[in-house]
Amino acid sequence: xxxxxxxxxxxxxxxxxxxxxxxxxxxxxxxxxxxxxxxxxxxxxxxxxxxxxxxxxxxxxxxxxxxxxxxxxxxxxxxxxxxxxxxxxxxxxxxxxxxxxxxxxxxxxxxxxxxxxxxxxxxxxxxxxxxxxxxxxxxxxxxxxxxxxxxxxxxxxxxxxxxxxxxxxxxxxxxxxxxxxxxxxxxxxxxxxxxxxxxxxxxxxxxxxxxxxxxxxxxxxxxxxxxxxxxxxxxxxxxxxxxxxxxxxxxxxxxxxxxxxxxxxxxxxxxxxxxxxxxxxxxxxxxxxxxxxxxxxxxxxxxxxxxxxxxxxxx
Amino acid sequence: xxxxxxxxxxxxxxxxxxxxxxxxxxxxxxxxxxxxxxxxxxxxxxxxxxxxxxxxxxxxxxxxxxxxxxxxxxxxxxxxxxxxxxxxxxxxxxxxxxxxxxxxxxxxxxxxxxxxxxxxxxxxxxxxxxxxxxxxxxxxxxxxxxxxxxxxxxxxxxxxxxxxxxxxxxxxxxxxxxxxxxxxxxxxxxxxxxxxxxxxxxxxxxxxxxxxxxxxxxxxxxxxxxxxxxxxxxxxxxxxxxxxxxxxxxxxxxxxxxxxxxxxxxxxxxxxxxxxxxxxxxxxxxxxxxxxxxxxxxxxxxx
Numbered sequence: 160x161x162x163x164x165x166x167x168x169x170x171x172x173x174x175x176x177x178x179x180x181x182x183x184x185x186x187x188x189x190x191x192x193x194x195x196x197x198x199x200x201x202x203x204x205x206x207x208x209x210x211x212x213x214x215x216x217x218x219x220x221x222x223x224x225x226x227x228x229x230x231x232x233x234x235x236x237x238x239x240x241x242x243x244x245x246x247x248x249x250x251x252x253x254x255x256x257x258x259x260x261x262x263x264x265x266x267x268x269x270x271x272x273x274x275x276x277x278x279x280x281x282x283x284x285x286x287x288x289x290x291x292x293x294x295x296x297x298x299x300x301x302x303x304x305x306x307x308x309x310x311x312x313x314x315x316x317x318x319x320x321x322x323x324x325x326x327x328x329x330x331x332x333x334x335x336x337x338x339x340x341x342x343x344x345x346x347x348x349x350x351x352x353x354x355x356x357x358x359x360x361x362x363x364x365x366x367x368x369x370x371x372x373x374x375x376x377x378x379x380x381x382x383x384x385x386x387x388x389x390x391x392x393x394x395x396x397x398x399x400x401x402x403x404x405x406x407x408x409x410x411x412x413x414x415x416x417x418x419x420x421x422x423x424x425x426x427x428x429x430x431x432x433x434x435x436x437x438x439x440x441x442x443x444x445x446x447x448x449x450x451x452x453x454x455x456x457x458x459x460x461x462x463x464x465x466x467x468x469x470x471x472x473x474x
Numbered sequence: 475x476x477x478x479x480x481x482x483x484x485x486x487x488x489x490x491x492x493x494x495x496x497x498x499x500x501x502x503x504x505x506x507x508x509x510x511x512x513x514x515x516x517x518x519x520x521x522x523x524x525x526x527x528x529x530x531x532x533x534x535x536x537x538x539x540x541x542x543x544x545x546x547x548x549x550x551x552x553x554x555x556x557x558x559x560x561x562x563x564x565x566x567x568x569x570x571x572x573x574x575x576x577x578x579x580x581x582x583x584x585x586x587x588x589x590x591x592x593x594x595x596x597x598x599x600x601x602x603x604x605x606x607x608x609x610x611x612x613x614x615x616x617x618x619x620x621x622x623x624x625x626x627x628x629x630x631x632x633x634x635x636x637x638x639x640x641x642x643x644x645x646x647x648x649x650x651x652x653x654x655x656x657x658x659x660x661x662x663x664x665x666x667x668x669x670x671x672x673x674x675x676x677x678x679x680x681x682x683x684x685x686x687x688x689x690x691x692x693x694x695x696x697x698x699x700x701x702x703x704x705x706x707x708x709x710x711x712x713x714x715x716x717x718x719x720x721x722x723x724x725x726x727x728x729x730x731x732x733x734x735x736x737x738x739x740x741x742x743x744x745x746x747x748x749x750x751x752x753x754x755x756x757x758x759x760x761x762x763x764x765x766x767x768x769x770x771x772x773x774x775x776x777x
Binding site for chain 1: 486487490491494495497498499501502504505506508509511512515523524526527528529530570571572574575576577578579581583584585586590593594595597598599600601602603604605606607608609610613614626627628630631636661662663666687690691692693694697698709712713716741744745748751752755756759760763766767770771
C-alpha cells in the first residue's frame, strides 16, 4: 500500500491553503476548547490568592487583600512542615524508587521472555492499578488498632505491645515510603526493562567471553548504559518535586489529624484549606506557591536534561 | 583450562538466573500478600474477624458478606452503575477529544500544528492549581452534584495522551497516505474519520486503558464536587464507609457503637466491597497488559 502511494506522482506541498487549514482547525477545536476551559481558565484564577475570598461575594465581589494570604501562610508552621514533607518524601521516592525499579528490571531481563516473567510483571504492576481508596483499605486491614493484622498477629507472635498506628507518627515516614514502593516499583521498572533490552547484547556476550561475572556485567555494563535514562527520569522527577501524590498522603494515613506533622504535603494542605477549613485565600496562596515554584523547577530541570541529552528534553 | 573457565561462566549465568527467579518470586509474594489479605477478610466470618483480627488463615470462612451485598445491594449497585457510566462516558469522550486534537497536530503541512502543540504542552508546565479549578467548575459552570462533575474536570484531555497519539500519527502513518486520499478527492473530515481514526486503534487501545483506569479509580472529583450520596461512585462510597469506621472509633462510646453498627455493614462486608471494586480490573488486566506496558514505555520516552 505504501509503495503504491509512493509511486503516485508527488503532489506539490502547498503550505496550507485555507481550504485545508480551516477543516483541520475545526477538527482540533473541541479538544482545544476543553483545554482552554479545564487548564487555561484556572490559570487566570490565580488572582484568588490575592483576595479575601468569600463564597457569598463570589470571584469578582471579594475584596483584594494584597499579599496578606501569603504573609499569613508563611507565618504558620504549616508552610514549613508541608514544604519539608513534600521535598523529603519526593527525595526518598526518587532515590529508592529508582534503585528498586532498576533492580527489578535487571531480574526481569535476566529471565528473558518466559511465560512466568509476564506473570511476575503483571503481579508487580497490580498495585499501581488499584485506587488509593482501596490501598487505604488494605493499609487499614494491616494497621487498625483493634483487629489489624500487625497488632493481632505480628505483634502477638513477637510478644510486642500493640501499637496505635493511626495516632503514632513515628513509623509513618517508613510506612509511606513502603507503600509508595509497593505501588510504583513494578510499573516504573517497565521503563528500565525497555532500556536494558535496548542495550546491544553483543556487549554482554563479549564480556562473558572475557570471563566477567554477572554481577560485574551489571555494575560495568547495564547500569552505565542506563545512565541517560536514569538521569532523564530523575531530572523530570525533580521537576515535579513540589507536587505530591494526594491519594498517598490523604487516603493512606486515613486523614488522621495526629499524623499531619509527617503526612501533610502541599497538596493535602491545599485540599484541607479549601474543603475543610474553608480558607480559600490561604489555599489559593499555597496552590500558587506550588504552581510557581513547580514551574521554575520544571524549566530548570529541563534545561539540565537538554545539556546532558538533547533528545530526551521536553522542550 | 579453557573448559573450566567456560563451565565457570556457565555456572555463573545459571546461578544468577536462579537468583533472579527466587528474588522475583519473593517480590511478587510481598506485592500480592496485602491484596490477598483483604480478599480473605471478605470471605471471613464476621465474628471470627472481630475476635481474631484480619488473618490469612481464619478459623471460619463465610460467604455472608457477599450474600449481604446481594440482599442490601441497592446502594452498592447504584454506585457501581455510576462508576461504570462515568468510566464509559469519560473514556469515549476522552478518545474523541484526544484524537481530534492530536491528528491536526501531527500534520506537518498544517499551519497551526506547532501552535497547538505548544498550547497542549504548556499545560504540563504550569497549572492554575486546584483552588481556582474548583471555584471555576463549581461557581461558573455549576457542576456540583451532577454526573458531569465526575466526568469533566481534569481527565478528559491530558497532554500525555495527546502526545502519545500525535507521535503515533507522526511516526507510523505515512503522509503519502493522506496525499493519495486527497488526490481521490476526499475531504479532511472524511480522511480523518475514514482513514486516520481506524488506523489509530492500537494507540487508542492504550489511551482507552489509561483513561478508563483513571475514571474507574478516581475519587478526587467525587470528593470535591459530590455531596449527594446518590451520585457516589464505588470509590466515594468506599471512602464514606471508611470515614464511618473512623467516626465510630473516635467516639469511644460502646453503647453508641452498638446502636450504630446496625446501619453499618460489617468489617468483612466493607472488605468485600473493596474487592468488588477491584474485580473488574483483575479480570480485564491480563488481556490488556501489553497495551499498558506499551503506553508506559512510549510515555516515558517522550512525555
